[in-house]
Amino acid sequence: MEQAARAAGAMIQVYMMDTGALCKGFYQKDGKEALPIITGVMSRGGAEAGKVMGQSLPEKSMNAVANSFRMMGGLMGGMMEVVASSDDTFHLKMTRCPYGLEGAGKELCEAMMSGDVNMLSGALGKPVDMNIVKSVAVGDKACEVIFTMK
Numbered sequence: 001m002e003q004a005a006r007a008a009g010a011m012i013q014v015y016m017m018d019t020g021a022l023c024k025g026f027y028q029k030d031g032k033e034a035l036p037i038i039t040g041v042m043s044r045g046g047a048e049a050g051k052v053m054g055q056s057l058p059e060k061s062m063n064a065v066a067n068s069f070r071m072m073g074g075l076m077g078g079m080m081e082v083v084a085s086s087d088d089t090f091h092l093k094m095t096r097c098p099y100g101l102e103g104a105g106k107e108l109c110e111a112m113m114s115g116d117v118n119m120l121s122g123a124l125g126k127p128v129d130m131n132i133v134k135s136v137a138v139g140d141k142a143c144e145v146i147f148t149m150k
Helices: 002-056 062-075 106-124
Strands: 080-085 089-094 128-134 143-149
Touching: 002 062, 002 106, 062 080, 062 089, 062 106, 062 143, 106 128, 106 143
Parallel strands: none
Antiparallel strands: 080 089, 089 143, 128 143
16 A cells, blocks of 8 residues: 555646646746646645545645645655644645755746645635745745635
């Protein structure tokens, strides 16, 4: 079972890197004109993932979301760390961008992360705010994001 979990984690990483490469290429080609499309696609995908995630949460709180991310972090080779969580806030740190956006810029990072905002909003059934504290897309050594229920 552990081997299957590692394989699933590796497949998720490949999928996320490929998604990032596609969006990064589109952004490099079309610039700011690509951002609404990237945001729309990522937002829709996040909302759908949120429906699935919401069904598995034992309660509708950021603590429950953080526990899901802790499990996912193990699947993703330990690159993801839950810094802190409470009923309404979740602080996440990643040693590298799961989308491979290193140096791609703040705009693309925010467009891609719209998927996470919509995933958490969908899972919790409430609007969520996102604050990107650090991002490797702008040259930081790690990514840090804080999600807060409105």
